[in-house]
Amino acid sequence: MRVIYDIEAGRMVGVARRMLRRQDLAEEAVQDTFMRMWRAAGSFDPAKGSARTWLYAILRNCAISILRDESRFESDPEAGEDAAPATESALTRLPETSALRRCLEQLDPQRRSVVVLAYVHGLSHGELAGRLNIPLGTVKSWVRRSLISLQECMG
Amino acid sequence: MKDAREPNTQAAEYVLGLLEGEAKMEAERRLASDASFAREVEQWRARFGEFDDTPQSQPAGEALWNRIEATFADAPPRAAPLSAWSRLWSDISVLRTATIGASLAVLMLAVGLGVAIRQARLQPVMVAVLVDGDRTGAVVHAFADGRVVLLPLTSINVPSGRTLQVWTLPSRERGPVSVGLMDRARTLELELKDLPTPGPNQLFEITLEPAGGSPNGRPTGPILFKGNTAQTL
Numbered sequence: 083m084r085v086i087y088d089i090e091a092g093r094m095v096g097v098a099r100r101m102l103r104r105q106d107l108a109e110e111a112v113q114d115t116f117m118r119m120w121r122a123a124g125s126f127d128p129a130k131g132s133a134r135t136w137l138y139a140i141l142r143n144c145a146i147s148i149l150r151d152e153s154r155f156e157s158d159p160e161a162g163e164d165a166a167p168a169t170e171s172a173l174t175r176l177p178e179t180s181a182l183r184r185c186l187e188q189l190d191p192q193r194r195s196v197v198v199l200a201y202v203h204g205l206s207h208g209e210l211a212g213r214l215n216i217p218l219g220t221v222k223s224w225v226r227r228s229l230i231s232l233q234e235c236m237g
Numbered sequence: 238m239k240d241a242r243e244p245n246t247q248a249a250e251y252v253l254g255l256l257e258g259e260a261k262m263e264a265e266r267r268l269a270s271d272a273s274f275a276r277e278v279e280q281w282r283a284r285f286g287e288f289d290d291t292p293q294s295q296p297a298g299e300a301l302w303n304r305i306e307a308t309f310a311d312a313p314p315r316a317a318p319l320s321a322w323s324r325l326w327s328d329i330s331v332l333r334t335a336t337i338g339a340s341l342a343v344l345m346l347a348v349g350l351g352v353a354i355r356q357a358r359l360q361p362v363m364v365a366v367l368v369d370g371d372r373t374g375a376v377v378h379a380f381a382d383g384r385v386v387l388l389p390l391t392s393i394n395v396p397s398g399r400t401l402q403v404w405t406l407p408s409r410e411r412g413p414v415s416v417g418l419m420d421r422a423r424t425l426e427l428e429l430k431d432l433p434t435p436g437p438n439q440l441f442e443i444t445l446e447p448a449g450g451s452p453n454g455r456p457t458g459p460i461l462f463k464g465n466t467a468q469t470l
């Protein structure tokens with residue numbers, strides 16, 4: 083576990099902090115993740131997927147649980163970046179060669195935003211609607227259409 | 238309303254974290270019971286996983302690790318379902334002593350993570366597990382691009398005025414060559430630039446030497462851990 087910590091924890095805190103925006107909450111998510119890994123390492127099955135996606139899936143779940151726990155997390159609309167720059171900055175950090183980047187760039191900017199902000203910043207349907215100032219039903223349909231396009235593009 | 242002709246995006250929405258309540262529970266049930274759905278989820282996780290490589294790394298210091306380690310003490314790993322992997326894990330659980338660091342299962346998880354390299358697509362071509370009797374001390378990964386990295390799996394007690402020195406034996410004629418020094422067990426990129434790429438069955442060892450390293454360029458102190466390389470599958 084220490085090896086994993088030494089090598090992955092900095093990046094894990096970075097991923098969690100992008101979603102939670104606070105260092106203490108990000109560290110809490112990482113701590114929860116190690117706890118779950120520790121308890122569930124027996125259920126990790128390399129035949130079903132890579133250890134890396136397994137680890138980051140747990141981390142995302144932990145961070146999202148904290149995010150969605152509204153009694154603990156005061157949502158602060160001021161703290162969030164505007165949707166468009168936040169999306170673009172996440173996108174430009176992907177390598178030029180990334181298929182994900184290429185396929186996302188083919189989408190209409192606003193439709194791209196819903197997918198990127200959901201994954202990178204952990205926004206819910208409701209928060210996406212608020213941030214982009216569009217109705218909830220529109221968000222849901224944009225998400226689905228974007229995902230279908232991505233599926234086709236990435237094959 | 239969902240259009241019946243539309244492809245189903247449940248797996249991808251689950252991965253994005255957009256499902257809540259009943260929809261989320263349904264996806265989790267399918268994930269556990271429906272292999273093709275599980276494959277779809279894994280595929281989406283791998284696709285979006287590229288974003289997880291992009292944030293600025295944040296400090297994760299000793300304090301956080303200490304909190305994490307404290308939680309381990311209260312919670313033993315859950316009994317595992319039977320698969321080759323988890324049988325190994327539970328064997329290891331039995332072997333696990335007070336030290337949490339050195340477990341082979343964790344090592345395999347670490348290897349699985351493709352760690353020690355940021356370009357996770359590179360896999361080590363040679364691996365040496367350095368042991369002392371039945372204690373695993375460290376693992377050496379040799380990568381196709383020529384880099385060789387040592388990952389400690391346990392802490393090593395280093396008295397003051399002494400240092401840990403890593404050696405390899407590229408050939409009997411040449412004898413042991415120093416490839417790295419460290420004041421404590423830590424991840425270390427080894428200096429093998431002037432040596433041939435490690436072959437199978439090449440010895441690596443860690444000895445305890447005076448601060449600054451062995452005075453005569455040969456190991457003088459006790460061997461703490463040693464092991465030979467093996468080709469990875």
